[in-house]
Amino acid sequence: MSNQSRHEAETVERSLDSTLESVDYAEEITMGVAQRAGFDEDDLTKIGMAVRESMVNAVVHGNRYNANKKVRFSVSKNEERLTVRISDEGEGFDYEHLPDPLAPENLFRSSGRGIFLIRSFMDEVRIRRLDPGGTEIVLVKHMVSK
Amino acid sequence: MSVKLNTRQVGDVSVVDVAGRITLGEGSSALRDTLRDMVTKNHKKILLNLGEVSYIDSSGIGELVSGFTSVTNSGGQLKLLGLSKRVKDLLQITKLYTVFDVHEEEASAIRSFA
Numbered sequence: 001m002s003n004q005s006r007h008e009a010e011t012v013e014r015s016l017d018s019t020l021e022s023v024d025y026a027e028e029i030t031m032g033v034a035q036r037a038g039f040d041e042d043d044l045t046k047i048g049m050a051v052r053e054s055m056v057n058a059v060v061h062g063n064r065y066n067a068n069k070k071v072r073f074s075v076s077k078n079e080e081r082l083t084v085r086i087s088d089e090g091e092g093f094d095y096e097h098l099p100d101p102l103a104p105e106n107l108f109r110s111s112g113r114g115i116f117l118i119r120s121f122m123d124e125v126r127i128r129r130l131d132p133g134g135t136e137i138v139l140v141k142h143m144v145s146k
Numbered sequence: 147m148s149v150k151l152n153t154r155q156v157g158d159v160s161v162v163d164v165a166g167r168i169t170l171g172e173g174s175s176a177l178r179d180t181l182r183d184m185v186t187k188n189h190k191k192i193l194l195n196l197g198e199v200s201y202i203d204s205s206g207i208g209e210l211v212s213g214f215t216s217v218t219n220s221g222g223q224l225k226l227l228g229l230s231k232r233v234k235d236l237l238q239i240t241k242l243y244t245v246f247d248v249h250e251e252e253a254s255a256i257r258s259f260a
Contacts, residue, residue: 020171045232052203056170102241108215110208113240117204120239 006038011076018063018071018088023055030075030084037077037143046121047082047141051075053114054086054137062088062135080143081123087136095127095135149173151180159191159256160184161227165198168206177206181213181224190222191259195252197228207240214246223247227255 012029016022030051034044055071063069069089076083099106101113119125124140149166162180167173184192194210196202202210210226217224225247229237237243249255 023170049203052169056203056205060170107241107245108211110212111204113204113207117236117239 006036007079008036009076009078010036011074013072013074016071016073018059018065018067018069020056020059022071022073023052023059026055026071026073026075026086027052029073033075033077034082034141037082039082039141039143043141047084047139050118050121050125050139051084051086053118054084054139057114057137058086058088058090058135061093062090064090082141082143084139085136086139087130087134089134091133092129092135149176151176153180153184156193156252156256159193159259160189161193161195161252161256163195163198167201168199168209169201169203170205174205174209177209178212181209181216185216185220185222188220189217190220192217192222192224193227193249193252193255193259194224195227196230196233199230199233202233202236207236207242210246211242223259225249225255225258227252 010033012033016026027048031044031048034047039047058071059065063071072087074085095115098115099112101109101116106112118139122139123142126138128136130136149164149168149172152163154161154163164177168177214224227249229248234243237246247258249258
């Protein structure tokens with residue numbers, strides 16, 4: 001891979017259906033951009049997982065598989081970072097007061113680890129409510145100078 | 147299908163060979179159904195062979211935890227075999243690695259069941 005392609009800015013934007021197929025699609029698109037950005041295997045795995053978890057949250061918890069609601073997805077890269085934005089049209093949730101999945105009382109829960117994993121894998125994670133509705137999550141992975 | 151499951155008996159231990167991706171949807175559902183079925187049929191010693199699992203997401207981890215809870219509550223044991231680095235790292239990050247009895251080699255895993 002040439003240095004030129006690695007540093008070329010690139011953006012992909014899609015409006016996706018609220019389906020599990022969209023989760024796979026978003027992961028696939030992101031992997032392509034991240035590979036062209038030059039991330040190593042370990043970072044690619046982490047980025048893919050964070051995108052997957054974010055898309056599942058949007059499709060399942062945000063839009064609740066509603067065929068009339070879309071997930072807006074974008075992934076972009078430049079010399080400094082890879083940025084993924086995912087937004088749903090759901091009712092929102094209290095993202096500032098999520099149960100800690102590592103707390104002993106939560107360890108055996110069957111769910112609730114998604115956002116924790118996203119924050120573990122990405123360098124920056126920002127969540128915000130959208131106006132008039134929905135939630136957006138922004139994931140950032142910094143490029144490492146080689 | 148994103149995941150393939152094959153169940154075999156080694157003495158009184160039920161080994162479930164799992165291959166593929168354990169993710170939300172077909173993958174996690176298949177694992178859940180298999181473990182539920184085994185609990186219903188009173189399997190007490192279950193070894194999940196995850197050596198061919200290429201990918202697991204938080205839903206897949208949730209099914210491992212649910213399965214562990216169900217089997218344990220029914221008086222049985224559920225253990226894990228052959229974790230890849232990726233799966234092992236995930237279980238460590240989520241502080242679940244020490245919850246499960248994890249083995250790297252099948253024969254010793256079989257022997258470890260009480």
